[in-house]
Amino acid sequence: MIKKIPTSRLRVGMYIYDLNCDWASHPFALNDFQITSQGQIREIMKIGIEAVYIDTDRGLDVEDTAAGSPPDDAGERPPEYETKPLIEELAAAANVRKKAIGMMSRIMEDVRAGKPVEMEQITPAVENMARSILRNTDASVGLTRIKRVDKYTAEHCVNVSILMMAFHKSLSLDDDELVQTGISGLLQDIGKARIPEYILNKPGGLTPKETAAVRRHVKYGLEILKKTPGISAVSLRTVAEHHERFDGSGYPAKMRGDLISLYGQMAAISDVYDALTADRAYKKGIPPHAAMIELLQTGQHNSALVQKFIHCIGIYPVGSLVALSNGCFAVVIESNSDNLLHPRVKIIFDSIKRQYLPPEVVDLSSPDKKEDLTIISAIDAKKWHIRPEEFLEHARYFP
Numbered sequence: 001m002i003k004k005i006p007t008s009r010l011r012v013g014m015y016i017y018d019l020n021c022d023w024a025s026h027p028f029a030l031n032d033f034q035i036t037s038q039g040q041i042r043e044i045m046k047i048g049i050e051a052v053y054i055d056t057d058r059g060l061d062v063e064d065t066a067a068g069s070p071p072d073d074a075g076e077r078p079p080e081y082e083t084k085p086l087i088e089e090l091a092a093a094a095n096v097r098k099k100a101i102g103m104m105s106r107i108m109e110d111v112r113a114g115k116p117v118e119m120e121q122i123t124p125a126v127e128n129m130a131r132s133i134l135r136n137t138d139a140s141v142g143l144t145r146i147k148r149v150d151k152y153t154a155e156h157c158v159n160v161s162i163l164m165m166a167f168h169k170s171l172s173l174d175d176d177e178l179v180q181t182g183i184s185g186l187l188q189d190i191g192k193a194r195i196p197e198y199i200l201n202k203p204g205g206l207t208p209k210e211t212a213a214v215r216r217h218v219k220y221g222l223e224i225l226k227k228t229p230g231i232s233a234v235s236l237r238t239v240a241e242h243h244e245r246f247d248g249s250g251y252p253a254k255m256r257g258d259l260i261s262l263y264g265q266m267a268a269i270s271d272v273y274d275a276l277t278a279d280r281a282y283k284k285g286i287p288p289h290a291a292m293i294e295l296l297q298t299g300q301h302n303s304a305l306v307q308k309f310i311h312c313i314g315i316y317p318v319g320s321l322v323a324l325s326n327g328c329f330a331v332v333i334e335s336n337s338d339n340l341l342h343p344r345v346k347i348i349f350d351s352i353k354r355q356y357l358p359p360e361v362v363d364l365s366s367p368d369k370k371e372d373l374t375i376i377s378a379i380d381a382k383k384w385h386i387r388p389e390e391f392l393e394h395a396r397y398f399p
C-alpha cells in the first residue's frame, strides 16, 4: 500500500515510493529506494520536505517500527568520521593518493608477471582514501586534476576510485559500501595489465585489431579478479559493465539502460570524465567543464546520473579556470555544494592587461566579498597557456 507519512516518522527498512519533491531537488540516485541507513533519513530531512510516500508492500510500515515512535538516533551512531576543512585535509589526501598510485603500479606489474592481485594490499589503501574523502571530498577530487603522463594507468585507476567514492557519497549511498565502490573503481581497468603497453600508449588512432585487443581488458579483468580471494560481486559487476553504455553503444555485451547496474553506470561516467580531462600521447586533455558537456551531449550515458555527477564534482570543479565579472581569471580552489555557481576561487590573472596578479582568495558565495563578483564563464586554460593546477594548494603535494 502507498502511504503518505511525515518525514519525521521515516525509519530504516521503509521503502520510499516517492520523495514528494522535484527530482533535481534531492541527492539520491533513484526516486524510489529502500532506506538502509540513518544517514539517508538525515539527507531526506535536510531537503526540507514535510511528507513522503512509502510503499508498505516493499518495506516496513509505520506500525512496524516501534509503534511509530518519534525519531531516536540512540541506537545508531552517526558515521565515525569528522569533517575537516580543505586546507587541513590536503596533506593526508595527497599522502594516501601517492601511496595508492605506487601500490597500483606495483600491482599492475605483478599481474603482468602472472602474480595474483592481493586484496590485503588493496583494501587498506582504499580504506585510507575513503576516510580522507569522508573528511573532505574536495581535497582528493582536486588532486585528481594533477595528472602525470608517465604514470597514466595507475593514476587513472586511483582517480576513478576517488571519483566513484565522491559520487557514492554525493548520492547518499550506504557509507558501509563506500570502500567496495572504491575498490571497484580502482580495479576496473586491471585487465589492461595484459594489454601490450605500446598499444595502450600508441599515438594516433588504433587499427581495428588493436581496438579489439584494448577492449579485451574487460574480459581479462574479470578473469584476473574471479581468481582473487575476497573480491566482491559488486566489483566483478562493475568491471564487467564499465564500458557498457546507457544507449546500448558500449561493449562487450551492448547492455542498455538500467540493465546496467548503478555502479556500472557510475564507473562509466567517472572513467570517461577522468580520461577526457587527461593528456595522453595521442590527445590533449579537455577542461573539466568541456568534459561535463561532452558527457551530456554524447547521449551515451544516463543523463539524470550525469547531472548528479556534475552536482557532485561541481559545475566548476576544483582546478578549473574561470573568467570573473571584473575581467580577471581565477582558479576554483574549493567547491560549494550548496551553491555550485559560487565556489571559492583564487584570482590569478588580469585578462585585460594580460598579466599575472598576486594571488587573492575570494569566496564567491560570501555576502562580505568586496565587490559583486560572479563567474562569467569557464576558460580553456591551455589556450591561455595557464596551468591552473600550479595555483592550487594541492601543487605543494604533487607526488
Ligand SMILES: [Fe+2]
Residues within 6 Å of the ligand: 188, 189, 217, 242, 243
Ligand atoms: Fe576500462
